[in-house]
Amino acid sequence: MASVGRKLMGGCVSHRGWWNREVELVRSSGSPTLVELRSTSRTSMFHAFGVTRNAECEERSPLGAETSGKKWYRFLLEPAHTHVVVQRVASSGDAGGFGRWQLRILPLEEARHLSGTVRGESGDVVRCPEGVRAIHYSFDQRSASNEIVIIHMSPNGKKVTDLTTYGLVRGTLRIPGPGYLHIGAAGTWELSV
Structure with missing residues (x-):
């Protein structure tokens, strides 16, 4: 079942739902x-990922975001994606309940701008300006025992650089030019140019 969105100020479209949508x-x-x-809800968790659907096929992308508690998690979907799917994470013995979620589609201009040092927590998207060719990153120890993801996507939506690691909490990522960085981690992080 599809969700019906509400258009908000500034070009944002908001959707609300419960369970899988x-x-x-x-x-x-x-x-x-x-x-x-x-x-x-503080106790419900959800996964979200992009879907590309056309007359010939349907393809689901890897996980885009995973919620925990009431914090907002930002992520990017490629231009080929036609839908985003939200799925509730529940154990086999889960009694159910009304796990509710909220999803917003934002203008790209809403991504945080990387200038000097940017700090964040969990999933976020940062815009890289022209001329930046290396990003220095640092993740806290909580992130070290979980997957750390940094994906560089060019302004046209092509994934150019993808760093996925366990345990590497500090380093430098070379990028080919301007675009967007999707950061996914369990804890706090810091990026600098």
Whole structure:
């Protein structure tokens, strides 16, 4: 069942739902989509990922975001994605309940700008300016025991550089030019140029 979105000020489209839902992406083609997701409950968790669907096939991307508590998690979807799917994470013995979520599709201009040092927690998206060719990163120890992801996506939505690691909490990532960094980690992080 698809979710019906509400258009908000500034070009943001908001969707609300419970349990598993699919949201159609209505946007201009040729650029990535900036998405925010959160649970409206402290105890419910959700996964979100992009889906590319056309007459010939349907393909689901790897996990875009995973919520925990009421914090907003930002992530990027590639231009080919036509939908975003939100799925509740539940154990086999889960009694159910009303796990509710909120999803917002934001203008790309809402991504934080990387200038000097940027700090964050968990999932976020940072915009890289022209001329930056190396990003220095540092993650806290809580992130070290979980997957750490940094994906560089060019302004046209092509994934250019992908760093996925366990345990590497500090280093330098070379990038080919301007674009967006999708950061995924369990804890706090810091990026600098």
